[in-house]
Amino acid sequence: MENQVIIFDTTLRDGEQALTASLSVHEKLQIALAIERLGVDIIEAGFPVSSPGDFHSVQEIARTVKNARVCALARAVEADIQACGDALSVAEQFRIHTFISTSDVHVQQKLRKGFDDVEAMAINAIKFARKFTDDVEFSCEDAGRTPIDNLCRIVESAIKAGATTVNIPDTVGYTLPNEFGGIIQQVFNRVPNIDQAVISVHCHNDLGMAVANSMAAVQAGARQIECTINGIGERAGNCSLEEVAMIMKTRQEFLGVHTNINHQEIARTSKLVSQLCNMPIQPNKAIVGSNAFSHSSGIHQDGMLKASNTYEIMTPESVGIAKTKLNLTSRSGRHVIKHRMESLGYKETDYDLAELYKDFLALADKKGQVFDDDLEALLFNIQQQDEKDFYSLETLNVQSGGGEFATASIKLAVGEQKVIEAATGNGPVDALYRAIKQAVDVEFEVTDYKISNKGSGEDGLGQAHLVVAWQGRNFHGYGLATDVIEASGQALIHCLNNISRAQTIAEIKEQKKEANG
Ligand SMILES: CC(=O)SCCNC(=O)CCNC(=O)[C@H](O)C(C)(C)COP(=O)(O)OP(=O)(O)OC[C@H]1O[C@@H](n2cnc3c(N)ncnc32)[C@H](O)[C@@H]1OP(=O)(O)O
Numbered sequence: 001m002e003n004q005v006i007i008f009d010t011t012l013r014d015g016e017q018a019l020t021a022s023l024s025v026h027e028k029l030q031i032a033l034a035i036e037r038l039g040v041d042i043i044e045a046g047f048p049v050s051s052p053g054d055f056h057s058v059q060e061i062a063r064t065v066k067n068a069r070v071c072a073l074a075r076a077v078e079a080d081i082q083a084c085g086d087a088l089s090v091a092e093q094f095r096i097h098t099f100i101s102t103s104d105v106h107v108q109q110k111l112r113k114g115f116d117d118v119e120a121m122a123i124n125a126i127k128f129a130r131k132f133t134d135d136v137e138f139s140c141e142d143a144g145r146t147p148i149d150n151l152c153r154i155v156e157s158a159i160k161a162g163a164t165t166v167n168i169p170d171t172v173g174y175t176l177p178n179e180f181g182g183i184i185q186q187v188f189n190r191v192p193n194i195d196q197a198v199i200s201v202h203c204h205n206d207l208g209m210a211v212a213n214s215m216a217a218v219q220a221g222a223r224q225i226e227c228t229i230n231g232i233g234e235r236a237g238n239c240s241l242e243e244v245a246m247i248m249k250t251r252q253e254f255l256g257v258h259t260n261i262n263h264q265e266i267a268r269t270s271k272l273v274s275q276l277c278n279m280p281i282q283p284n285k286a287i288v289g290s291n292a293f294s295h296s297s298g299i300h301q302d303g304m305l306k307a308s309n310t311y312e313i314m315t316p317e318s319v320g321i322a323k324t325k326l327n328l329t330s331r332s333g334r335h336v337i338k339h340r341m342e343s344l345g346y347k348e349t350d351y352d353l354a355e356l357y358k359d360f361l362a363l364a365d366k367k368g369q370v371f372d373d374d375l376e377a378l379l380f381n382i383q384q385q386d387e388k389d390f391y392s393l394e395t396l397n398v399q400s401g402g403g404e405f406a407t408a409s410i411k412l413a414v415g416e417q418k419v420i421e422a423a424t425g426n427g428p429v430d431a432l433y434r435a436i437k438q439a440v441d442v443e444f445e446v447t448d449y450k451i452s453n454k455g456s457g458e459d460g461l462g463q464a465h466l467v468v469a470w471q472g473r474n475f476h477g478y479g480l481a482t483d484v485i486e487a488s489g490q491a492l493i494h495c496l497n498n499i500s501r502a503q504t505i506a507e508i509k510e511q512k513k514e515a516n517g
């Protein structure tokens with residue numbers, strides 16, 4: 001049996017059906033070109049009869065894409081097939097994909113026909129499509145719920161009528177992997193002319209089994225998987241392309257099959273589709289989620305530092321992601337802290353690991369993830385332990401709401417002095433930050449500001465995270481208070497104190513250098 005699995009991408013057809021905003025022709029072309037670069041074999045570009053816009057984009061994609069075969073979808077209706085033929089004829093080679101439902105519920109309730117009528121429509125549609133191209137795919141919609149005798153009967157008739165690919169969709173994501181694999185197996189065992197067509201599968205993810213069902217089908221002999229980037233598609237989506245591609249790469253020895261996918265293109269194709277389709281990717285999504293190659297707990301991080309294959313079955317580089325991330329959290333251990341300090345340029349003799357780790361845990365318990373800048377700030381704090389904070393916010397008054405601008409007045413302790421300032425801004429935080437900037441002699445720039453809540457209900461606290469840039473370095477600060485404006489003020493003061501400590505350390509280093517000649 002052929003061991004290449006054909007990857008049929010339907011991001012622009014089934015994926016596009018689930019979008020809330022329509023994609024322009026230019027955006028669809030951009031996606032098609034990225035998918036072509038990814039190395040898919042077939043691109044299903046749309047449903048030309050559905051609108052002039054879709055007809056035009058299918059035509060543009062068919063005209064432009066050269067390294068993948070372009071395909072378009074049609075009901076078992078001649079006008080739909082004619083529209084596919086017209087849109088695709090600009091390409092040298094193309095595929096027409098026609099379909100009709102075969103399950104009892106669809107045939108009786110939706111199409112309001114008998115199975116014999118449906119079979120006749122399928123045969124007619126396939127024969128008509130063959131007038132435009134010799135590459136015709138036929139799908140038995142809702143095959144997963146179709147009585148097996150009917151399924152085998154229509155597959156045989158479709159192949160006899162000229163279908164070169166026959167697709168068995170689990171349209172509503174209903175089957176279990178061994179059940180779906182069993183259906184494919186039975187089709188192979190019972191359809192006499194099965195060797196004259198490629199058997200394809202198209203699984204939906206309503207019960208989260210689209211990928212597992214597709215892989216079970218491949219193990220039963222299917223040689224085409226229909227899938228989408230990031231698994232987008234009707235309802236809970238389709239089988240995710242990046243997942244099946246990486247399963248077949250990572251478990252190649254076990255499965256004995258391969259694809260033509262350029263795996264290193266996966267991450268950037270996924271980002272492009274997510275951005276253009278306005279469909280964010282969940283952080284824990286396999287392969288392309290922002291957490292897919294991040295490790296957060298001490299035991300895992302220690303393992304990763306000793307040998308990355310302890311916790312990674314594939315490398316981030318293999319899918320085009322720059323590198324593994326080791327997140328510093330209160331579940332991290334000493335090994336990763338030491339490693340991170342090394343990467344920040346500190347030798348073990350520059351600090352006391354036990355002391356730094358104690359402070360790190362206290363901070364991580366309070367704020368969740370600890371960043372490199374926080375870690376350095378902790379070190380500065382330890383080195384300057386006897387010195388109290390240079391800046392502290394003593395009082396704060398902010399007025400905002402309704403008017404054109406907000407005002408803030410503050411009393412700030414700056415070393416031994418008390419400084420009073422007031423400023424206006426386009427919002428309360430802007431006014432407050434302007435007042436603080438006036439009170440301190442530091443040229444900083446806020447580069448990131450995030451507010452989140454800790455806890456819920458009346459006891460909930462506002463937590464502000466801030467990154468400010470000063471002299472080419474980033475300083476991170478946070479503030480926690482019941483009032484989000486106060487939390488924002490504390491976060492900036494925290495950054496300023498970290499800058500002040502960095503300044504002092506730099507001065508001490510400079511003095512030492514001068515003293516040593
Ligand atoms: C499982 C899938 O994802 S299938 C693909 C789904 N994609 C789409 O539907 C997107 C594009 N669709 C459209 O633009 C429109 O639905 C069109 C142009 C196809 C049809 O529009 P309309 O003519 O207004 O019909 P409408 O969508 O309301 O109803 C569908 C009709 O097609 C029939 N139909 C559904 N599937 C098929 C099929 N495979 N073959 C033949 N007829 C079908 C239905 O029975 C219904 O017919 P009826 O009008 O006699 O009751």
Ligand SMILES: CC(C)C(=O)C(=O)O
Nearest residue numbers: 099139141169171202
């Ligand atoms: C048209 C077919 C392939 C389909 O989208 C489905 O059954 O989900």
